[in-house]
Structures are given as structure tokens and as C-alpha cells.
Amino acid sequence: MQVWPVSIGMRQRAVAAPQDRTKVTILHKSDIVAKAVSVTAGESVAMPSAKRPGRRDEKTAGAARLPDDPVGAALRRLHDEVVAEPIPDEFLKLLAEIEQRIEKQTDQE
Amino acid sequence: MSGDEDAPKPDEDAGFRSQLIEIIPALRAFARGLCGNRDLADDLVQDAMMRAWAARDSYAPGTRFRAWMFMILRNHYYTTLRKSARLVSWDPEVAERILVAGPTQQDGLNVQDVQAALLKLPAEQREVLLLIGANGVSYEEAAEIMGCAIGTIKSRLARGRAALLVLVEGPSEEMEAAKPASPRKGEPVTTAK
Numbered sequence: 001m002q003v004w005p006v007s008i009g010m011r012q013r014a015v016a017a018p019q020d021r022t023k024v025t026i027l028h029k030s031d032i033v034a035k036a037v038s039v040t041a042g043e044s045v046a047m048p049s050a051k052r053p054g055r056r057d058e059k060t061a062g063a064a065r066l067p068d069d070p071v072g073a074a075l076r077r078l079h080d081e082v083v084a085e086p087i088p089d090e091f092l093k094l095l096a097e098i099e100q101r102i103e104k105q106t107d108q109e
Numbered sequence: 110m111s112g113d114e115d116a117p118k119p120d121e122d123a124g125f126r127s128q129l130i131e132i133i134p135a136l137r138a139f140a141r142g143l144c145g146n147r148d149l150a151d152d153l154v155q156d157a158m159m160r161a162w163a164a165r166d167s168y169a170p171g172t173r174f175r176a177w178m179f180m181i182l183r184n185h186y187y188t189t190l191r192k193s194a195r196l197v198s199w200d201p202e203v204a205e206r207i208l209v210a211g212p213t214q215q216d217g218l219n220v221q222d223v224q225a226a227l228l229k230l231p232a233e234q235r236e237v238l239l240l241i242g243a244n245g246v247s248y249e250e251a252a253e254i255m256g257c258a259i260g261t262i263k264s265r266l267a268r269g270r271a272a273l274l275v276l277v278e279g280p281s282e283e284m285e286a287a288k289p290a291s292p293r294k295g296e297p298v299t300t301a302k
Contacts, residue, residue, distance in 0.1 A: 071270050072242050074218040074277075075142075079243035081220065082138035091133055094155055098126050098162055106119045 125165050128174050129158055135175070135244060136182055142239040143186055145228045153189065157182040179246070179254045183236060190232070218277050226276035234269030237262055242270070 136157065140150035161168070161181050168177055227235050233255075240246040240254060241262070252259045275281070 069270075070218045071223070071238075071273055074220055074223040075238060075242035076245075077217075078142060078220050078224055079138045079239075082141050083134040085134075085137070087133055087137075088151060090151065090155060091158075094158060095126065095130060098122075098129075102119050102122045102126065105122065 121170075122165070125162070125168070129161065129178075132175060132178050133158075136178060139179060139239055139244060140182060140186070142224070142227060142243060143183075143232075143236060145224055153182060153186055157185045160185060173250060173253070175246075176250050176253045179240070180256075183254060187232070222277045223273065226273050229276055230269055230272055234265050234272065237265040238269045238273065241266055 133154070136154045137150060140153045140157075141147060144150050144153065157178070161178055164181070168174070227238065230238070236255065237251060240251045241248065246254070248259045248262050251262045255262065
């Protein structure tokens, strides 16, 4: 029995390994959280670049607009139809009103 | 009148005005999609523009004008929605008619069907579909406009897309198989009346 302490020293290392592993799994959980955070951060960093006009189609692949996604295609057509309309007169009147106010300000100076 | 805040800023205002002009088409498209009615939508946009003009000092130059403007329009839409019954009850029967009567296009979904279906969705799903799907706004910007998390945006988008597809194309075979006993919507309504 007195031999044990010596061999325990050896075993402790062997036993220590699984303990480390549990430690690793515990750490791993926080790793996952850290990863999730970095993924979200990465996304929010990545999105603005996707707004450049040239990358419009690239972005659609990840979002609602898969190239052959019928919903995305229809929504875009809906949008494009309205955008293609000439701007109604009421808007131009409104803008003219704003323009007048700016001119008044300029006169005051 | 002595402070800088009160001093007229014609140059800044002119810049603001030209930004407003540029964004009108996108605002009209967003508003039209939200309320499905051209005149109501244009009223909403004009009101939003007036509000934006009145609040132009609170806009921080260099930040996203589009997000700021969409936020004003969206807030105004919800305020109006709460106040006005005509914006709440979309006349679903009209929407139903459009849904049935719309000519089928060879390519993809019919645009009128999609507009009609949009109006049947919860507003939060409708607006996220319009912002991201139609307007090409990023998740991040949509989250900024709607004042919620990106995860919320993504789940609303996914649910909205799925619901829209069912409304336009009918339930998929898988969904039918999943609940064979339940009658389709609409059918009990026609028999009841």
C-alpha cells in the first residue's frame, strides 16, 4: 500500500486529463457565447459593405432575396413599380414650400 | 435669435431638402406596401416629410438619412394606424378579390397577389418584408429603423416570408398533410354568409 503515493503521482496526471477536459468543456460554453457574440458583431460589420450598390445581388443570397426566391422577386417588383412612377405634384408643391422657407431665411441674412 | 441654434442655415437646409427629394420614391414604395393604397400612402409620406423638415435639427449629419427618414415614416404610420379605423380594416374582401382576380404571370408570383397578401400579415412582418425584401435595407439598418434586435428582424422576416407564400400560393402539400382535418380558410366564411 505504501507504493501507492508514487504511482498516484503518475495517475494524477492521467486523472488530471479528464478533469482538464471538463474544464475545457466549461470554457467551451463561454467560447460558444463568445463566438455567437463575434458572429453577431461580424454580421453587423459585414452588412454595411453589402449596401454598396454593386453588391446588391450578393446580399440577396443571404437575406430574403435568394436569386430564385419568388417572394423576394415579387417584393422587389412591387417596389420598383412604385419607384418608377413620376413623383406626384403634391410632393413638388411641398418641396416648393420648403424651398420658399429656405429663400426667406437667405433674405433675412 | 442670438444663439447659433436659432440662426437660419440656408445651406444645410438646402442639403436637407435635396436629401428629401432623393428619398421620395423609396418612401412612397415603403408606404404603399404598408397600407396598400396609393393616396393614403402618399399622404403618409408627405406628413412624414413635413415632420422630418420640422425636426431637421435633430438629424445628425453623416448618419444614415434613409434610416432616419424611414423611422419617421414608420412611426407616423403606426400612430395613424392607432388613430384611424380606415387604416386598420383593410377591407379584406377587396384583398380577397384581388387575390383571386389577379392575372397569373408566367414568371414568379403576381405582384397584386403579393400586395394583397402583405396587408393580411401582421404589420411587424409586413414592414420587415418591405424594408429588406423590397427596399434592400440591411438587417442592421432594419433593426435600427424598427428599434429591435437583428435576431428579431430575422425571425420576423422568416415568418413573414413563409406566411406570405402560403397566402399567395396556398398551403404547401406538407402543411396539408400535417393537418388534414382542418378546413381551409375562406371556405367556412363563404358557407356561413
